[in-house]
Amino acid sequence: MKVYRRIGLLCLGLALASQAEAAVKNVRIVWEANPSSEAIIGFSRSGSAGSSGQYVKYGSSTTESSWQNSATAIKRTFKSSLDNYFVRLTGLTANTEYYFRACDSTGCTEPYFFRTAPSAPQGLTFIAGGDSRTNRSQRQQGNRLVQKVRPHFVMFSGDYTDNHSASEMDTWLTDWLLTYTPTTINGVAYKQAYPLIPTVGNHEASDMNFMCSVFGVDADRNGSCSLRDSYYALNVGNLLRIYTLNTEFGSSQANDRTAQRNWLNGDLPANGTSAQWRLAQYHKPMFPRSSSKPAVHQIALDWAQVFYDYRMNLVNESDTHIAKYTKPVRPNGSDYQEVSAGTVYIGEGAWGAPVRTADRSSPWIVDQGSFAHLNVIQATASNVDIRTVYLSSEPSTSTLSKGGRDADPLALPTGWSLWDSAAVGNVFSLKRAANNLTELNESTSVPGQSISLSATRDVTVSSSGTLQNGNTVLADGDDAGKQLRALLGWGLTSVPAGATVQSASIKLNVVDPSSGSYNLHAMNSSWSETTATYAQTSGGTLIGSVVPSSNGSASITLNAAGVAMVQGWLNGSMVNHGVVLSSGGSSNGVDFSSRESGNAAQLLLNFTVPTTR
């Protein structure tokens, strides 16, 4: 009898274990149409388990017992081996959180939630970018940045992977999970997922049906995958109408290319006015900004006139792996012409792909550069503001809380580094012109400024009680049994009054590198180069870290607490006691130039000041 009881318990245990370990993975949310009331939930089969009956359990409250089961998911296989399942949720309530798990016959995933699009006028924060195909660490960094922004949705303009293989796409989908923000609600650990609006890139040209088989897009609602699923439009409330277009139709797909153009030529006049702003995304730019690309992509240029005629406001392009902002433009033959009100083009995709030289200059360019980035865009009825964020600043970027996002749809994290583009600054601000095209928002845009300040005091303090104030400043976890810490301070009188710090970093000129990690903390008490003590260097807030692994410049980006500290110094709400650099555990010391050497540590500030221009 005991044996049967044990077998029964074993079976129960196995059943519970299988309940917790569904053979599905890589959950994603996709918007293709009507995002106020619809969403596609996709997921993939994990391993080779022969599970069946895939579905989604979901509800609009965290009370799981009230959730309903969807219909059985539709299975679509990518490249013969990556099995994906899709459930299209319909009849959803606008601007509402939906909680769900993806399930199969063996169990369910961990719980997720997403928010449907608002139907009423409301500001939106969303992300646009593309080209994540080769530099996986940068791709993951960008994904973690998404997690920290908690955007309403993400526009991805193509080139997910390099070879468009099933294994590469599987890895990409796994990396996409990094965009989800761990969020505890009523004691339950959820992840907030952000709807993706996907696009075809040239690296997907070998199988453009992936839009349907990987992301579940079925633009023509015919229940099967076709090239018609690679272009579509959706409204996010009545604020945005977003067009996703396909630049990858080749010569053998001339009919599809024509069909897309005809669709666009019909949809923009008919539906473009259903929203206050019209946006588009596609992969290949009309006029790539690198000479390593063709001077013009005709398939995209074919859209320029209908864009202008029917008030396309903002276009996100990709493919070149550079950053750019254009002025408002209209087509002019095989070029653009700058106009006071026109279409603004941004891009060109560097979310984990080798950056190229932005070496094509044009009079209609505001600025262009070469660095890994994504664009954080904020839209209201009157303005669209674009911030181009360096992916490298992800570690110092704060994570916006759920409460922060719920309270303010335009809330942003702190601690990131933004592109300080020429004549624009950190925020590229646009407004709608009287004719509904786009104008530069010069009346309210806040120009970004930057300043580099040399340290006005620096000294090395030793745990042995000595000071060292020569041509180098040192930090070391074990210097013949002593610990060395470097104190640095700057005067801030040259920073304009009223400055709001957007980002801050400290640059050291390393003359003896270390493979160890070094931490930067706020100093909490006053010191001078002759009175500083080792004892007073402990206890300050951690504001950054660095591995100064090579001679030359080493940059420490200050985290949110560090930016707040500098802001406090400027406001007078905190006393400017400077900072201290100390070993994070390494006994491999670092030496860097002191102010006495003439190459002092620099405090670099990016800031804005109120303007009335």
Next chain:
Amino acid sequence: MQRLLPLLAWLACTAAAADESRYQKLTSQGTTLPPHLGPWACIVDKQTGLVWENKTDNEGTHLDAATYSWFDAASGTGKAKSGSCINTRLQVIPCDSSDLIAQARRERWCQRSDWRLPSAAELQGLLLDTGFIGNPRIATGFFPHTGRFPYWSADLRQNARNEYEARLVHFGSGQSLWLPTSAAARIRLVAGPSR
């Protein structure tokens, strides 16, 4: 067209002979190689005495497609870590010109430790119209894996905004241009005294 073929063949042979009289292949250990042998890591320009880095499509320090921002670590001038290159562990990392120079010096690539960015004039000295449309403007027999792209030179200036710009030589157009040091571009290092 049939009449043109012998002419094209003659032109190609003449160009190859000229290249062979000017350039000398070196292994990564600095050993000379005859023109028909490889692989080679560097090229000696017998006209100038300069030694040039050969690029490769193998992932690693000398990858042809790697890009770098322009940065002088000694003076802190330029923009650090804004290109994309591949380190010795074959990881894609952000990098700048000083990183490539430091690595080539560490490797004693071709037994040289004086690697540096070439001047624009030195780079322009490599320009060669091969007569073949679509080819980069360089002696491709000795400098394979050269892109029709701009390559950084050491020439530096400050623009009207007091920002540093460096000069590039474009091996597609043959033109030179100035770009902010934050731009990402390819590099071909040179060793030998600056002219």
